[in-house]
Amino acid sequence: MIVEQAIFGEVKGGHAVKAASGDPMLAAELAPRLDLPDTVPPGVDWSPFVSGFAHRHHFVVARTFMDVRAARAGMVLSHALIVPIEDVVHAPDLRPLFDRLIVEANAPSDLPALNLDLGHEVPPPSADLPAAAAALSTREAGPVVRLGNHGFDELVISLWGRLLPAMRRRFAFRLSFGPGDLVETPQPALVCTPPSLIGRWRGQRLIEAQYPKVPTLAAAMLSGSSEGEALRSFTDRIGAELTSFSDLSLLEEAYRLTVLKPDTIANTVAAVRLVGRLSPTTAHGADDKASLMGRLTSHLGNATADDVLPLRNLALRGFDQAERVWAELENWAARNSFPAAQDPAFMLVIADAMEASESTEDWRTAVLGGLSRSARAQGAAFVTAFWRWAEADPAIVKLLWKVVEADTGLEDRLVSVAPQRLKCDAARPILEHARQEHLYRLHGATASAAYDPAEAVRLQVAVEPPPAAADGVRLALSKATPREVLVCAAKVVDPRVIQLAAEQVAQTPTLLADEDLSREAARLVWSTALDLNMDAWRGPADPRSAFDAVLVDVLDSRPAPPQLVERLSRTPLADLTGFARRPELWSTLTGTTRDALIRATARGWLDNAAANRATPGLEPEIQAAILSDHKLDALLDQFADGRVGAAIQIMLALPAFDEHRFCAWLRLVANHSRPIPPTDAEAIGRLTQERRWRHATDELLRMLRNRREDIRPALRACVSMLGPLDRWWHKLSPISPAEKWESLETLAAELFETGPDHDNLWARAGGHNADLQQFGNGRARWRDALSRIRRGGKGPRVDKLLREMLTEFPSNASLRFMADDKEFGGRL
Template identity: 55%
Template sequence: MTNTADKRRTRALRIHAEQALFGEVRGGHALRETSGLRGLAAELAPRLDLPDTAPSGVEWSPFLSGFPHDDYYVLARTFRDPQATRAGMVLSHALIVSLNDLVSASDLRPLLARLMARPHAPLTIAPLELEFENDIPPAAADLPAAAAALVQRPAGPAVRLGHQDFDDLVVSLWARLWPAMRRNFAFRLSFGPADLVEIPTPALVCTPRSLEARWRGYKRLDTVTPVPGSLVAAALTDHEESTLLLSFADEIGAESNGFSELSLLEQAYRLTTDVPATIDSTIAAVRLVQRLSPEPTRGTSGKADLIRRLLHQLETATTDDVLTLRNLDMQGFDHAQAVWKQLATWTGDNAFPATQDMSFTTMIQDATQPSKSTRLWREAVLGGLRKAACAPGPGFARAVWRWVAADPDLLRPLWTAAEPEGELEGRLVETAPRTLPLGAAQHMIALAREGRFLRLHGVAASTAFPPCEAARLQLAIQANPFADGLELALRNATPEQIVRCSIDIGDPRMIDLAGAYASRTLTLLTNVDFSTQTAQALWAASLNYDLNAWRGPANPEAAFQSALIDLIDGRPVHDGLIGALSRTPLADLSGFSRRSELWAKLSGPDHDALIRATVQGWLEKAATGLPPFHLEPLLQTAVLSSPELDGQLGRLEAGAVVGIVTVLPAFEEDRFRRWLRTVVSSGQRIPAATWEAIGHLALDRHWRHTAGDLTVMLRYGREDIRPALRACLPIISLLDRWRHGLSAVSSAERWKALEDLAAELYPAGPNDRELWERAGGRAADLDQTGTGRTRWHQALQRIEHGSRKPRLKSLLDEMRNDYPANQSLSFFASNQKFTNER
């Protein structure tokens, strides 16, 4: 059989057709002319006449007919012959095509177009070679009614009133028939049921409307209502549905060559494509397939699918369904032995629903009594039960709990039969009910204790005992440090109850479990009194799971500081709490009043972490304003050695930095100078008050190099620095004060500044490198005793008091010749008011 989906894909067809003309011959109806197959064509003459005498006044011409004959199919159009010598004669034009060729053709229109359209004989009767695309014609308006009538029972022709547009109905119906059905499909005009005598009987006839009364009780298109959801009718009107039904027929080996079998095929199709509700419906499908395809060697793939469907159906069968398998006969189907194997699988993989508990009990009893079941069925059921104990599904484990609750004495024999292992324990744990009668729970607890199934013991204890009692029972049977099954013993407890139990019991395993809960729900710690080591251990345990648990107590800072006070005063503190909290924001002890007493009580990573956090907190607070508190020496050292200090200072406003440095007496001048150079080069605008504070800081700490840096900055145009220089005038040289106008400078101070410069440049005295003589002075006038500075003081006094050998300007000129780049000399030399004084 050819699938209708294949018809849609078929390319252009080439069909050979012989023509034949039938009409009046010597007063009777006979073959007049044919292009070939004369013997066959002659046999067709009776069937290409009117089926009966046309009733008077009835309009019937022309009409289309088609029918198979031997290995050919005949298409003909018949007219009333106006040129006949007597009334009632017809003229028929027929095309005779190979049946095998035509059943592959979906579109009859190219062939019908070659039939005569008027009651005039064709000019030539010759063989035809036709090539045409095998398209699917559009559906005729009355196709749904025709399809519904054709597949309805009882068997009989579908009757269409009127011959007009009958061709369209035939064309659209033919396109949607399966190839095997086309082989037997016949249609023509009929004047009444009495003329339907040929074989095959026409499945579709048209009849004059005036003869409607003759067809009472027959399936008339105008009276047939399509059955909603009928796949058979849909298959004759919809191409895709036809594909589905035909594919199914191919799979099961059914050869549907008549409309009467379509209903059975639809039933089988529905039973196999729609998931059967029961095993009974699956068996019904098996029986239908056997009827449609009785040969065991046909349709093996479809039958194998049906077996697989039955096996799949068995997976969800009820116990009552399984019992019906004892009467199942599957002759003619390969692989029937798989059903018994599947029965074992069904039992082993069964979910054991509670609604079937009584039935399963009966089934198990029957499986253990040979007189009530066949050997194959019994072996399958018992094997399946053994498998169920090891199966990954939860059904068996759930059933065990239900059976134990109903009859505790059933547990031990069932336990022995199941040969429980770790996997079964896991499934029992996963499926355990919330509560059990005390007797049932005690049975399970005893068996779990004997087999050292700790998790099962815990979950069983939870079903009948209060949380703390269940926890104590569980902890009592465990010698190892791991609390296997403890959480299961507490599975009915609220998180609040778990926290309270952990403090009451005090077992480290219990505390660890409660800590895990508290880390996920911080409010569990809100009302805990952390003055006890047990409570502190709980907090530490929660911190081990999530450091955010530091937020848990109602007042975390007070709780932590209380523990620190205990440590300072020598009271016990849970080991690990301080270390855990030292990695949280609570590690910043800026607000802890007894901080200085604490450092000696700590060592190692805890000590370093708290110092580091407190330093960081101090820096962050100081960045927002004045330093928040006085730093004890240990913290001062830690601040100064903090790798983050310089980076922090680099990000702060200058005023904040000065405030921080002010409270750090050990802050090095070089470190401050580096910061100062950086901030000045960055272009940061520094207020006058901040410059003044910088000057005071330099003066207080005698940072002369810093003052010198400030002087250099002023010299290079930073006029905004003057408030700093004025604030540290005592450590500014007289020359810089005079040169930059930082303060009033007396005449004596000017000469003193020159003396200082000269002593710096010529430390041996005025005659160093014969300077005095080169300037026009006499060496004999100089005091030859004392230090270089003393001799300079005496020499400059001579000039100041009026000596003109040398003159001051000459002396400065010579000094500039020796030190042309010295800006101080340039300042003196360019200060005419000073040089002109002497």
């Protein structure tokens, strides 16, 4: 085995690696752990001491001395041997390693790698090994403490030789001046301390000077005495993987439960838990584990519910064929006679089996599977216990329904052993489940056991739906006249009676003419009849008022069958144009019902609009429906030729009617040759003016330019939307001289963007460019130049300026129109 060496001591005033035969980085990592654990208390003798610990894939043993040659006090010199951990944990004898450690505080001059054979001989026990083993085999926290460093290496060597390989991997030992310097993880299992510091270790495990008279089996095994051989043999048989000293007491308890204590189910379960923890690998200890499994499954044959409860968190880790236990547990539950004396424990078993946080999945699956099988069995054991459990704890019923499949077979067995009397609290969950699962005979048996006959019948009628009416309610009403069926429906609000009454109304809707449609039963009959025959909407004496009353109840949160509103929304009554509280409905109703009522109302409004009865004040929902209805465009297209005013009234009632749609309609109007009456044209202009529609104004101007003089009243009505030039040109309203000059300024800035000197225009008209304003944008410079001309200042005459502008843009009609105006020296 290759062994590397390293020397640690004073380097530049600190503790570090001085020399190493192997990996220098590995040696550097070890330096902090090969220094003193803390400052040496005054007057304490500690040098030398041995230490050992695992680091990565290596195990390190070292001897540390006080370095008297160091430049400052408190420095140490440590010699360490570094060995592969996989080699050393299987070697019981560390003496060849310890023999190679320096014995004086003199660093060797040469540090070659060593090739050592550790051998397989177990070293003889040290004098304090039994006491150390007794202390180490307890489950107390913290390390075991040995007083004095002399002889500490003999204790370590003898203890190492008796440890299992897995325990050697984590075994660490060193000097400690007190609990405060035990900061590494994991902590060392064994420490030596100067005797003068014993006061610091109160409450800790100290190695007693004398061997205990009655050692534990774990301590005996750890010390290598003959009394521990049986435990060591047990360790090998179960394949225990002991990794810490705290596992020793668990190992001893597992041995006692398996071998020494009585063979009971409780002891067997406890033994299985411990063995599974100590030997988690399935392949290890297979024979002994199989024997334990056999004992456990054998015990389950005669187990009580109290015996089964401890298995609920049994993981069976490390055991092969663990499914045998769970299969036997399922058989236990399936074949159980459920004696009454065990009822409290059985109810706890059921509750825990339904709660994942209380038990393992395997245990729950086995228990629930067995209970399900028991419920399906033909015997009376489960069903008899069911009634007892329900009486004792009604909450258990909901849990049981989640386990068992409540089919007709189970219903038959439960009914056959139903009790004569049952508490109401116990009955309620059974009645609820029977209602949900349509177990009407079970419902009846439970109701009769818990309530008086009148209440039991009322409950039964309330839950038993069709087709039970065929052998119940239908026979009761077989001789009743249609009117009498309606009377029964009013007295007994039962779905089966309602259904029968509705069938009569569907055949003869006028049966509802004398009914009070404010009553719930009558409305239910009307609603159900509509489902059978939509013409039943005509049944009430005043269908409109009857439906309006239903809607008022909906708005005021009074009972009203929602199906009735939905079904009437598909009839002519859906048009709510005359319903006073219509705007409140749209925030109350939802879904297809709301959509259908909105569409029908929108279509009704359009029908009224077609008859010149368009009403304003529409809520947004109706407006949106009208605007999306293709009938609106068809109606407006129809009105475009001859009924323009009526079309404008429709648009006025629809604030959301958009300008693009209006412009398209105007183009349609323009295509018709029939003149627009002045009042209708004015209505077009007022609508355009009111909604500030710029594109519509342009469309009207286009119509006027195309010689539609009948549109002139429309433009006069929205004249504020027009610019001065359009009003001036088309003689739509008087225009002041200032507005004419403003129009000229706008046109000039559009044609000559940079200003009057654009292309030397100003100079060509007889002005001087030097007189022009030189700052600002083109529009500002034109404003200044034209203002000067108008005030008679320096510059060309305006008529000459216009003639020069026309030479640039001879086909600009607006420019020629201005040039002809008297204001600018023209002839007009």
